[in-house]
Amino acid sequence: MNLDSHPRLTLRQLWHFVVAAEAGTMAEAARRLHMAPSAISMSIAELERIVGSDLAIKRRAKGLTLTATGRTVLGQARVLLELAGELETLGQGTRASLRGPLTVGCFMSLGPTIIPTMLRAFAEQCPEVEVDFVEGYHADLQQALLDGSIDAAFLYGAEISPSLSSAPVTDSELYVLISNEHALKDADSVSLADIAEEPLVLFDADPISRRILGLFEEAGMTPTVRHRSRSYATVRSLVGSGRGVALLFQQPELEAPYQELRVVLKRLDAPGMPGAAPVPVSVVWPRSTRLNARAQAWVEVASELFAHATPPV
Numbered sequence: 001m002n003l004d005s006h007p008r009l010t011l012r013q014l015w016h017f018v019v020a021a022e023a024g025t026m027a028e029a030a031r032r033l034h035m036a037p038s039a040i041s042m043s044i045a046e047l048e049r050i051v052g053s054d055l056a057i058k059r060r061a062k063g064l065t066l067t068a069t070g071r072t073v074l075g076q077a078r079v080l081l082e083l084a085g086e087l088e089t090l091g092q093g094t095r096a097s098l099r100g101p102l103t104v105g106c107f108m109s110l111g112p113t114i115i116p117t118m119l120r121a122f123a124e125q126c127p128e129v130e131v132d133f134v135e136g137y138h139a140d141l142q143q144a145l146l147d148g149s150i151d152a153a154f155l156y157g158a159e160i161s162p163s164l165s166s167a168p169v170t171d172s173e174l175y176v177l178i179s180n181e182h183a184l185k186d187a188d189s190v191s192l193a194d195i196a197e198e199p200l201v202l203f204d205a206d207p208i209s210r211r212i213l214g215l216f217e218e219a220g221m222t223p224t225v226r227h228r229s230r231s232y233a234t235v236r237s238l239v240g241s242g243r244g245v246a247l248l249f250q251q252p253e254l255e256a257p258y259q260e261l262r263v264v265l266k267r268l269d270a271p272g273m274p275g276a277a278p279v280p281v282s283v284v285w286p287r288s289t290r291l292n293a294r295a296q297a298w299v300e301v302a303s304e305l306f307a308h309a310t311p312p313v
């Protein structure tokens with residue numbers, strides 16, 4: 001770190017640039033910052049002079065379009081502003097003192113069991129943090145983490161990109177879902193052989209669908225897939241209406257009463273089959289960037305709440 005010269009750019013210039021980039025126009029940035037558009041333009045022009053390159057192309061009809069340098073500066077400016085915010089509250093040292101936005105993601109099928117529990121626990125410890133969440137699927141959420149659209153996400157702990165860090169927080173076990181009128185409705189458990197001839201309603205989203213189909217392959221069976229859906233609710237409804245059986249990774253103690261859905265959840269009896277092992281549910285974040293204080297707190301609360309993981313350091 002070179003301390004021989006004083007940095008010429010200021011946090012205020014970076015702040016003006018980030019707000020303008022996110023707002024899309026100088027006029028909107030001025031409205032958000034309660035400043036004159038000319039003042040913001042001058043601030044950004046000075047930042048461009050210091051950086052030595054145009055950061056945005058300004059078109060009256062289209063607003064601001066960031067240049068390649070502008071996109072790089074935007075990412076780094078956000079990091080610097082986050083660090084500055086953390087320094088301001090460093091002496092306060094409690095989760096209750098944290099403020100600002102936090103955007104988290106959750107794999108679609110995990111949302112009903114994970115998100116309400118996490119939001120309640122997090123709000124108790126970090127009441128001033130404004131949490132927004134998005135639901136999605138494995139590849140989409142990993143890409144959102146890598147491009148900075150979200151800060152952290154709950155994903156199944158399989159096929160995680162090496163560019164991401166993760167900490168397991170709980171497990172989902174494999175269960176067989178059958179209609180409450182099925183012949184096996186009173187059985188303690190169900191084996192693959194028991195349902196080998198049954199049509200399968202497949203939850204069709206990786207990595208879970210690949211895991212389920214791989215399990216049949218491991219057992220030397222080829223399932224008859226009658227329906228595919230990326231919605232757990234649709235899969236359950238199809239099973240409840242007698243359209244087939246399903247294999248789902250579940251946390252039954254957190255799920256809604258299945259009797260109301262005309263389905264019954266049965267433990268899969270598949271001793272010694274690796275494909276039937278529980279799948280970890282992990283909280284995931286980008287490896288290449290330092291977690292901001294709010295995201296760090298989210299990871300820690302998740303680790304404490306589900307009592308499995310050691311918080312990252």
